[in-house]
Amino acid sequence: MGRRATSVIEARAAAATSAVSLTGVTKVYGRGSEAVHALRGVDADIRRGSFTAVMGPSGSGKSTFLHCAAGLDRPTDGRVELAGTDIATLSETKLTKLRRTRVGFVFQAFNLVGSLTAEQNVTLPLRLAGERPDKKWVREVLGRVGLADRAKHRPAQLSGGQQQRVAIARALVTRPDVLFADEPTGALDTRTGREVLALLRQVVDGYGHTVVMVTHDPVAASYADRVVFLADGRLVDTLDAPTAEAVADRMIHMEG
Template identity: 65%
Template sequence: MTSFTSPLPPVQSPPQSAVRLADVSRTYGSGRTQVTALDAVSLSLAPGSFTAIMGPSGSGKSTFLHCAAGLDRPTRGSVWLGDTEISALKPKARTLFRRDHIGFVFQAYNLMAALTVEQNVTLPLLLAGRRADRAHLDHVLDAVGLADKRGRRPAEMSGGQQQRVAIARALITRPHAVFADEPTGALDSRTGRQVLDLLRHTTTDLGQTIVMVTHDPVAAAHADRVLFLADGRLVGRMDSPSAAAVADHMTHLGEW
């Protein structure tokens, strides 16, 4: 008698890209007043990578972040986070996807003053109607150096500690990627360096994908690579950057 066995389901390999933009353009206005903020940008960022985005004022850095993170929809092209084309999602679905799968760290910490560290960190889970995994929460708080400060409120903490809370909040949902917009802009140089070291740590030790928009060559030097924007277009890339090399390249971009 011949026996038959059901075929095993195919093994799903992890996505080759954590973040992928394909021919992404974003324009505002129409006719003579139309402005092209992004112009046919294509790139692919690997999982667990730390990428800095730099460019002169008006180069399209903020528009890039908004489109890549699903805060805005491109006029043309597609944006993928993992296996999901977020640019094809309707606004409500895109909002829910951001909440569950994307982390954000901004220059302003955006913490709730009445909440403790632990409550601020777990707020995204509360809004999603999900319970915190205590082991993961402990792991995240320990990773950002706040394990002994979970009961404090923002007013009782330094700026650097508050930014650590914001980073922990971004990590708590196990996001596909964390987008950081000038995360050290409000910090002194020493505290800023500590925060950048922490972001570096999240990629090397936690495998987290980080995309950081910055104007600071020293901040950019903490990344694996720097991508340069000018007039809405990708115009250069630097791997294993140094602050001096980034600053020199930015000088030439200002003249470009």
């Protein structure tokens, strides 16, 4: 077998095991002297069925990394493959459809609709896409996040942790390739935050989903399989099987 054929096979094998792949991704906001380089030639590979935490000092490019990886923003240069698709090749309409059907989002703010029940909030992405919710699947997803008995409750009747569980169920209901979480425990107390992190861990271990989480908290990062560290828009380090102590130590050295 020739070298070219071998490289093609290897590339296909890598694509089959990757949920998200960033190659030479650069993101620049503004022009000329006002230009801000949020990302500078970032290469990263997020494997299917893994839990990855993204960390770095303030202004390191964490949120831009997530936005580019999730298709919320297009890179200035480089390539992003999401769910096996090069997002640069997609029109805005097709990119919107990809995000709606193949990607789930969880944010620090729960972003629930107060007038809707938990179940109605979970099915909202499907309804917006013009799809008829599968009631059995919706019940299963609510059960996965421990809210089977809260389906008819509105957000005001739920605790903060329960509201974030609704948000996670809403992110999972479309059976996404990747769930992106941006500081998902930022608005929660320590105990509730750890319950949500344990749930995200279960989403990966129990159901095979892929989770990418931006966080500033070493304890939160310790729930991940791998931590990638950004500084000044560059990916500068990675840590497998992280502990909170090891993550904190890396962050201290980065900020020192």
